[in-house]
Amino acid sequence: MINTFDVIVVGGGPGGSTTAAFLAEKYGKKVLLLEKEQFPRDKPCGDAISGKSMGVLTELGIKTDIESTNPIKTHGVVLSSPKGVVLDIPFKSKDPNRHSYGYVCKRFIYDNILFQHTKGLKNVTTIEKFQVNDLLYDGTQIVGVIGKNLDSGKEMQFTAKVVVGADGANGFVAGKLGVGGFDDNHRVISIRAYYDGVKGMKPAIEIHFVKSLIPGYFWIFPLNDHEANVGVGMIASDMKKLKMNLQKEMLEIITNHHVFKERFKDAKLVSDIKGWNLPLGSKIRKCAGNGYVLVGDAASLIDPFSGEGIGNAMYSGRLAAQIINKAFEKNNFTITTLAEYETTLREELTPELKTSYYLQKLGQNQLLLNWVIEKAATKESVREILSGMLANTKAKKGLVNPLFYLKLLLS
Numbered sequence: 560m561i562n563t564f565d566v567i568v569v570g571g572g573p574g575g576s577t578t579a580a581f582l583a584e585k586y587g588k589k590v591l592l593l594e595k596e597q598f599p600r601d602k603p604c605g606d607a608i609s610g611k612s613m614g615v616l617t618e619l620g621i622k623t624d625i626e627s628t629n630p631i632k633t634h635g636v637v638l639s640s641p642k643g644v645v646l647d648i649p650f651k652s653k654d655p656n657r658h659s660y661g662y663v664c665k666r667f668i669y670d671n672i673l674f675q676h677t678k679g680l681k682n683v684t685t686i687e688k689f690q691v692n693d694l695l696y697d698g699t700q701i702v703g704v705i706g707k708n709l710d711s712g713k714e715m716q717f718t719a720k721v722v723v724g725a726d727g728a729n730g731f732v733a734g735k736l737g738v739g740g741f742d743d744n745h746r747v748i749s750i751r752a753y754y755d756g757v758k759g760m761k762p763a764i765e766i767h768f769v770k771s772l773i774p775g776y777f778w779i780f781p782l783n784d785h786e787a788n789v790g791v792g793m794i795a796s797d798m799k800k801l802k803m804n805l806q807k808e809m810l811e812i813i814t815n816h817h818v819f820k821e822r823f824k825d826a827k828l829v830s831d832i833k834g835w836n837l838p839l840g841s842k843i844r845k846c847a848g849n850g851y852v853l854v855g856d857a858a859s860l861i862d863p864f865s866g867e868g869i870g871n872a873m874y875s876g877r878l879a880a881q882i883i884n885k886a887f888e889k890n891n892f893t894i895t896t897l898a899e900y901e902t903t904l905r906e907e908l909t910p911e912l913k914t915s916y917y918l919q920k921l922g923q924n925q926l927l928l929n930w931v932i933e934k935a936a937t938k939e940s941v942r943e944i945l946s947g948m949l950a951n952t953k954a955k956k957g958l959v960n961p962l963f964y965l966k967l968l969l970s
């Protein structure tokens with residue numbers, strides 16, 4: 560096997576597969592994609608695929624492949640307040656980069672379509688069940704990786720001009736570079752389960768601010784008319800402070816909450832309950848250096864309010880490919896050229912991540928949640944404003960503007 564490539568991508572999730580696909584297809588680079596699992600593989604997630612991901616899927620030419628699996632098309636979000644007031648908000652996007660609908664598609668299916676597409680590209684060499692466990696250096700420059708074939712136990716090393724760390728929230732690469740680890744104020748801990756036989760679902764994602772779980776949230780995302788992705792999430796520092804057992808709380812809501820016990824009366828748990836970390840984009844992580852870039856969860860890019868990370872993983876992967884291509888044009892693989900990845904990423908994502916961080920803080924206030932959701936539930940005009948704001952990145956900023964709340968007070 561050839562041991563030298565243009566670029567090595569570590570991790571074949573949405574971030575890594577997107578990076579490798581753009582590098583190989585658009586920029587003609589020879590890419591080695593290393594993945595420690597065998598695809599298809601599961602990834603604990605809400606499975607909600609937002610309009611942002613849809614744009615990148617279209618560019619990759621595989622949106623129709625995802626659609627052919629008949630995922631639920633979601634047209635809005637259902638929110639409920641701690642007092643139990645329910646609010647239906649349709650997505651209304653005027654942002655040309657976002658579709659006004661999303662999908663809910665099991666990651667077992669979604670990631671596999673993306674991974675197999677990338678694996679099938681002419682310039683991509685893929686090795687599954689290969690775990691990267693060290694980086695190769697030439698002075699301060701990263702020049703490759705060392706890892707192990709998990710079947711044979713054989714250790715191998717590969718070299719390249721650039722290594723892309725796309726190995727997720729608990730990834731090795733960021734840790735080895737000394738930029739990994741978690742800050743509990745900027746990490747959500749979340750659990751996910753699949754239930755069959757849930758009643759009352761519509762084509763919308765449901766986020767419930769249940770009183771017993773505040774400052775966390777409970778979600779029900781429909782996979783079809785009977786099966787749902789169900790989970791809870793909470794900021795790690797709050798969870799530790801409250802000594803909250805997320806699994807116990809989720810099962811308590813499903814079994815005993817006056818609204819949800821009816822909806823789950825005949826439902827069966829059809830999966831394990833799995834937990835995972837969400838590294839939030841409110842914490843800035845250095846994500847470019849001599850011979851490397853980080854994308855997706857490895858770069859800590861998850862939206863702090865919605866928990867959405869697939870869209871930013873794919874967006875960062877596409878951007879990384881573009882900047883790596885520039886590095887090849889300049890024949891310079893040091894921080895001097897790769898830093899453009901980080902500056903562009905920050906310019907593009909920081910405003911929306913900041914807004915989401917403020918929203919996350921507001922969302923932890925029970926009184927405010929009750930007030931805003933009740934107002935919107937009774938006033939069409941307020942629902943209209945919220946609908947535009949939730950679907951539009953720029954308009955979302957209005958939600959953290961005190962004037963918005965003043966307007967609400969007067970409406």
Ligand SMILES: Cc1cc2nc3c(=O)[nH]c(=O)nc-3n(C[C@H](O)[C@H](O)[C@H](O)COP(=O)(O)OP(=O)(O)OC[C@H]3O[C@@H](n4cnc5c(N)ncnc54)[C@H](O)[C@@H]3O)c2cc1C
Pocket residue numbers: 569570571572573574575593594595596602603604605606607608609689690691692725726727728729730731749750751790834835836837854855856857861866867868869870872
């Ligand atoms: C419970 C939960 C619910 C969520 N809900 C949503 C949601 O509804 N919508 C949304 O958009 N986002 C959601 N997210 C966030 C989303 O799952 C992540 O942001 C997304 O998976 C990031 O993609 P990625 O490619 O960066 O990482 P990953 O999807 O984690 O992929 C990383 C890949 O790297 C591989 N890997 C790891 N280490 C190595 C190694 N050493 N060598 C080789 N390969 C390695 C892994 O096997 C994996 O395949 C949720 C997260 C959680 C935990």
